[in-house]
Amino acid sequence: MTEDLRAAALEAVARSHAAADPDYPVVHLAPPVGRLNDPNGLLVDSGTYHAFYQFSPFHPHRKLVYWGHASSRDLLHWTHHDPAIIPDSFYDRSGAYSGGALVLEAEETAAAPAGAPYQFFYTGNLKDPVTDERTASQCLVTSPDLAGFTKWPDNPLLPDHPAGYTAHYRDPQVWRDPDEPGSFRMLLGVQREDLTGTALLYRSTDLREWELEGELTFPDAGGAFDHFGYMWECPGLVHLTDELTGQVRDVLIWCPQGVAPDTEGYENIFPCVYTVGRLVGTELRECDGTFAELDRGFEFYAPQAFARRPSEPGPVLLTAWAGNASEDDQPSIDTGGWVHALTVPRVLTLRGGRLLQRPVTTPSDATPGLTLVGEGRQAAAPIRELEGHRSWQLRLQAAPDADRWGLRIGTADSCVTIELARATDGATQLIVDRSRSRYTQHGATRIVTLPAGTAPRLEVLHDRSITEVFVGDGEIAFTLRSFVAPHATGAGLLADDGAQLTAGTVVYD
Ligand code: FRU
Numbered sequence: 001m002t003e004d005l006r007a008a009a010l011e012a013v014a015r016s017h018a019a020a021d022p023d024y025p026v027v028h029l030a031p032p033v034g035r036l037n038d039p040n041g042l043l044v045d046s047g048t049y050h051a052f053y054q055f056s057p058f059h060p061h062r063k064l065v066y067w068g069h070a071s072s073r074d075l076l077h078w079t080h081h082d083p084a085i086i087p088d089s090f091y092d093r094s095g096a097y098s099g100g101a102l103v104l105e106a107e108e109t110a111a112a113p114a115g116a117p118y119q120f121f122y123t124g125n126l127k128d129p130v131t132d133e134r135t136a137s138q139c140l141v142t143s144p145d146l147a148g149f150t151k152w153p154d155n156p157l158l159p160d161h162p163a164g165y166t167a168h169y170r171d172p173q174v175w176r177d178p179d180e181p182g183s184f185r186m187l188l189g190v191q192r193e194d195l196t197g198t199a200l201l202y203r204s205t206d207l208r209e210w211e212l213e214g215e216l217t218f219p220d221a222g223g224a225f226d227h228f229g230y231m232w233e234c235p236g237l238v239h240l241t242d243e244l245t246g247q248v249r250d251v252l253i254w255c256p257q258g259v260a261p262d263t264e265g266y267e268n269i270f271p272c273v274y275t276v277g278r279l280v281g282t283e284l285r286e287c288d289g290t291f292a293e294l295d296r297g298f299e300f301y302a303p304q305a306f307a308r309r310p311s312e313p314g315p316v317l318l319t320a321w322a323g324n325a326s327e328d329d330q331p332s333i334d335t336g337g338w339v340h341a342l343t344v345p346r347v348l349t350l351r352g353g354r355l356l357q358r359p360v361t362t363p364s365d366a367t368p369g370l371t372l373v374g375e376g377r378q379a380a381a382p383i384r385e386l387e388g389h390r391s392w393q394l395r396l397q398a399a400p401d402a403d404r405w406g407l408r409i410g411t412a413d414s415c416v417t418i419e420l421a422r423a424t425d426g427a428t429q430l431i432v433d434r435s436r437s438r439y440t441q442h443g444a445t446r447i448v449t450l451p452a453g454t455a456p457r458l459e460v461l462h463d464r465s466i467t468e469v470f471v472g473d474g475e476i477a478f479t480l481r482s483f484v485a486p487h488a489t490g491a492g493l494l495a496d497d498g499a500q501l502t503a504g505t506v507v508y509d
């Protein structure tokens with residue numbers, strides 16, 4: 001008898017006590033049980049957001065990845081649904097790996113596979129039990145209503161990697177070609193046979209037959225990405241108009257494994273970077289080879305933007321895995337049988353070639369500002385509005401002459417501190433210190449030099465065991481797991497005596 005993998009996952013969820021764990025987040029999507037990694041198939045549908053994600057319900061006892069599913073109306077409170085993709089087919093029985101969604105317009109639906117408005121593309125992972133040899137294929141799942149999900153009977157769509165590449169061939173993202181009505185494109189991460197990473201582009205008019213166009217190339221980048229890591233995971237393109245120049249740009253966001261540039265940053269096992277250009281055919285033109293990390297925190301990987309119908313326009317919203325490879329050693333696996341979360345979606349904008357990231361909600365919209373007065377940096381003057389709370393958002397603005405100021409999350413004995421400080425050379429640094437918290441394995445303190453001109457403003461979204469920090473207008477984003485003790489509630493101000501800061505707060509718990 002074949003194992004009923006759907007029933008086994010539902011049973012694991014039913015037995016879970018994860019939500020009772022004091023570290024389980026309130027406004028971040030975390031798995032109902034087991035392990036979560038990449039966001040997948042993100043989409044918005046008539047104002048309801050759907051997030052799918054890499055879900056291992058039997059972690060840490062057994063490694064098998066499903067697509068988990070949750071939905072939300074406000075991007076802060078999520079309802080869990082049954083898993084959408086079960087790895088029980090001959091082509092995905094070692095895991096339903098990452099991929100993306102395409103949301104069709106009514107007039108596109110009739111001709112689409114299964115006549116369905118929701119199309120999901122993912123990677124079927126197969127490992128030979130004897131030789132451990134990997135086969136990766138690209139597969140399709142359709143849904144009429146985001147409640148039922150059906151694997152395409154002719155799966156896999158792309159049964160194997162093309163010649164010249166290895167079986168590291170995964171993470172499809174599909175979108176409408178804005179320049180060619182009726183045509184769809186697919187971007188995939190891949191490893192060349194010479195063990196360098198790149199991305200492949202495919203094209204289709206019916207979403208069933210996909211034709212290889214070739215590698216994504218960078219004709220104006222001076223070779224910057226020719227030998228850029230050994231594998232590119234989760235490549236995606238977002239389309240943004242640059243606020244400064246008015247130009248429409250394609251921003252490539254991806255995770256090149258094995259890149260360690262000789263510059264500040266790149267402290268995580270695998271980085272996540274972006275570069276800006278304009279996609280014409282398979283060329284990302286007008287990209288000069290400049291790249292930067294998307295987020296400077298300890299835990300951030302595999303981000304993806306929400307797919308939309310052209311008839312439901314809105315901001316570019318991006319969510320990532322607040323984790324990274326080989327970081328399953330967090331306290332929650334013992335206290336609640338779950339590990340990892342997704343970031344709260346961020347709004348992306350582009351200004352002068354630099355990505356700005358802002359949380360979807362901001363306290364300045366919700367509360368009148370309060371004025372806080374520092375009582376000496378070590379004293380951490382408690383912020384009254386946050387007393388007793390462990391899930392909240394705070395916006396702090398300092399006077400331009402403040403030399404060192406910031407926030408302590410938790411209490412003196414168990415805390416994470418986030419500060420902005422002027423260095424001797426006049427540059428301002430973000431200093432994050434979680435050395436007095438329960439999770440420091442992949443870094444305890446980190447310093448980020450802010451770009452010149454970044455406004456003295458901190459937005460912090462803290463949610464029990466995960467914190468997202470945004471500096472200035474969102475020039476720097478920093479995501480971290482912040483396991484302060486459950487008794488260590490609230491936050492305090494770290495500022496020099498008499499320093500004036502204004503703040504706005506929202507409480508979520
Ligand atoms: C990135 C990744 C993807 C893959 C998935 C498997 O974290 O390795 O490349 O599809 O996770 O869970």
